[in-house]
Amino acid sequence: MYDVLVIGGGAAGCMAAGFAAKNGNKVLLAERNDKIGRKVMITGKGRCNVTNACSLLNEFIENVPVNGRFLYGALSRFMPFDTMDFFEDKGVTLKIERGNRVFPESDKAVEIVDALHNFLKDSGVKRVKARIVKFNT
Ligand SMILES: Cc1cc2nc3c(=O)[nH]c(=O)nc-3n(C[C@H](O)[C@H](O)[C@H](O)COP(=O)(O)OP(=O)(O)OC[C@H]3O[C@@H](n4cnc5c(N)ncnc54)[C@H](O)[C@@H]3O)c2cc1C
Known part of the structure; x- marks a missing residue:
């Protein structure tokens, strides 16, 4: 039996699954593709624009x-x-470019996907390849 089912191993699902597991x-x-983070691999033209190094919440929100x-709610937490910090803690060196845009120093999105992959593994998340169509609670 599982406490939590996360559907989709994109950036959001991996973070949610990993932190839920870290919380006990x-x-x-469940990810329908063979690999997690497929969309992350093509973000930022393959470099992955990880975030924006903006330290002020209001300024960040105004630019969305x-x-x-x-x-x-999410960003205040x-x-x-x-x-x-999360990615650097997992060994990804980051750089800040024009407009405060943050990328892996290597310019390779795969580093971000690998970090998410390791996060799931280290947190003890069980992964299955499955396309969830319908489930009853
Ligand atoms: C060309 C392009 C460039 C982009 N560049 C950037 C960028 O540089 N920086 C940035 O932050 N964002 C960028 N984005 C936006 C980016 O896609 C999102 O930030 C990020 O990938 C969203 O992650 P997500 O987990 O919300 O969704 P997704 O990455 O879409 O993840 C959803 C996952 O759920 C799976 N799934 C869906 N339905 C089911 C089901 N029924 N059962 C099982 N699995 C399922 C999918 O296969 C997928 O893996 C870009 C988008 C595009 C298209």
């Missing part, structure tokens, strides 16, 4: 093109610098 839950992550206020 038994977590199952659509419905930025939706992000207040996990700021862009927390995201940077």
